[in-house]
Amino acid sequence: MPTPGPDDIARKRAAVATLYETHYERVVRYVHVRIGDHAEAEDLASEVFTRALRAADTFEETGAPMEAWIFKMAHNIVVDHFRKKGRRPAAVPLEDAGSVASDDDPAAAALREQDYVQLRKAMQNLTEAQRQVLSLRFGGGLKSEEAARVMGKKPGAVREMQHAAVLKLKRILEEQQG
Known part of the structure; x- marks a missing residue:
């Protein structure tokens, strides 16, 4: 080169x-x-x-x-x-989670903070690869093709991993809700 x-x-x-x-x-x-x-x-x-x-x-x-x-x-x-x-x-501290709450309604902000903390806690039950794909796709806003390049995987594998991670998170969050 x-x-x-x-x-x-x-x-x-x-x-x-x-x-x-x-x-x-x-x-x-x-x-x-x-x-x-x-x-x-x-x-x-x-x-x-x-x-x-x-x-x-x-x-x-x-x-x-x-x-x-x-x-x-x-x-x-x-x-x-x-x-x-x-x-x-284990979870985002409440003072840090406040960065996701941006409107003037304190009740709505408190609910979002609580949801964010529950989501962070639930994400600890995912594999490292599942956390990475969700972080890239939703945190970083990358398309599945871009996330695949970062992870060294095929786009289809990233989409499957994302789907499995979302289903697992949904199940965990439903269990937390009771």
Whole structure:
């Protein structure tokens, strides 16, 4: 493979900057769903784009979008985060869950916070791959094809895994409701 020239590197860095502007919040949501701490998710998302900027000259254009590369990097940073911490959060603390509640109705906000905490707790019963696919699809907003690239799977396998995860979550949440 030829060494990228200055124009290639500048173009790739500009692409990372554009991705930051358009995808930062999606990466934060993905990381937040995975780790359960919004402030830490923002820090880790910033780390994703810092690493991407540093590594822009090594990005190989294979036809896969740079977005998949960014989310793969986010996944790797989340894995590193858990290795360093040596734990998985059981649920999002209520003060962090408040970030999902945004309207002025305190009762509705409290119900959403409670639902979010129950969902996070239920997600702990899924496999790591199921949590990842749900985080990519719903937290990161990726299409199944994009999530498949990040996970190194076929789109059909990702859709099947998502379907199984949603059914399992539904069953768990129904059991919690009594």
